[in-house]
Amino acid sequence: MPSHAAQPAPSLNWGKLLRTMQEVRDSAFMEEMMGRRKASGSASPMGRTDAALLYALTRWGRPGVAVETGGFLGMASSFILKAIHDEAVKDAVLWSIESMEGIEQGCLIPREIKGPFRPLHGKVEDFMKRGLPDMIDLFLHDSSHRYKHMLREFDFFFRRLRPGGLLISHDVNMNAAFTDFVTKTYRHDKIGQTDPARTTHAVWGRLGNLGFVVKS
Ligand SMILES: C[S@@+](CC[C@H](N)C(=O)[O-])C[C@H]1O[C@@H](n2cnc3c(N)ncnc32)[C@H](O)[C@@H]1O
Numbered sequence: 299m300p301s302h303a304a305q306p307a308p309s310l311n312w313g314k315l316l317r318t319m320q321e322v323r324d325s326a327f328m329e330e331m332m333g334r335r336k337a338s339g340s341a342s343p344m345g346r347t348d349a350a351l352l353y354a355l356t357r358w359g360r361p362g363v364a365v366e367t368g369g370f371l372g373m374a375s376s377f378i379l380k381a382i383h384d385e386a387v388k389d390a391v392l393w394s395i396e397s398m399e400g401i402e403q404g405c406l407i408p409r410e411i412k413g414p415f416r417p418l419h420g421k422v423e424d425f426m427k428r429g430l431p432d433m434i435d436l437f438l439h440d441s442s443h444r445y446k447h448m449l450r451e452f453d454f455f456f457r458r459l460r461p462g463g464l465l466i467s468h469d470v471n472m473n474a475a476f477t478d479f480v481t482k483t484y485r486h487d488k489i490g491q492t493d494p495a496r497t498t499h500a501v502w503g504r505l506g507n508l509g510f511v512v513k514s
Pocket residue numbers: 342343344367368369370371372373374375395396397398420421422423440441442
């Protein structure tokens with residue numbers, strides 16, 4: 299499946315990112331989602347700051363093909379889908395992988411933005427062996443936060459990201475997987491300056507419990 303993004307992403311504007319975060323934090327959509335989460339009894343740890351950053355990054359990245367793991371009831375999915383909706387990304391899809399039985403995956407997602415949502419039921423490890431897009435624009439990790447599992451997802455999906463694509467991880471505070479991964483995507487030359495030919499990230503950051511890397 300091809301990536302739909304027509305243009306390489308522009309460089310990240312941190313000021314604009316923070317303004318977009320603030321706008322969505324103050325929005326009726328944020329209140330609606332917090333209300334939906336409470337009413338469902340969901341224990342999703344995706345709080346306001348993490349959700350706002352996820353939304354702002356997705357607006358910046360304008361993904362045509364997005365993949366998330368640990369979709370659960372759809373708190374994170376909703377903020378990805380809202381950003382895709384607000385950017386009017388044509389023909390976008392969000393593949394959402396969830397292994398838990400007996401839940402209605404994505405049930406928190408408001409109907410008006412649910413069009414691009416594609417739930418996949420099963421373990422991400424099994425989907426890695428078959429049936430995922432070869433080229434993606436945005437990846438969100440939010441499944442098992444075991445160190446080895448996180449690194450395995452990062453390695454697998456980073457390879458499938460197009461240049462300028464976004465790798466995002468929730469709960470980067472839980473262990474060193476995200477920082478170790480970022481370390482692996484950086485190389486310097488003999489005099490200690492960044493070697494752009496061997497450095498595979500353009501920019502990365504962390505705020506709240508969300509980390510992100512833009513592939514160069
Ligand atoms: C922290 S919750 C996800 C919260 C969700 N993203 C949200 O915003 O509400 C983690 C989810 O990952 C799922 N999960 C854990 N290991 C998984 C795996 N190997 N493959 C797919 N899903 C997995 C769990 O069933 C659980 O629902």
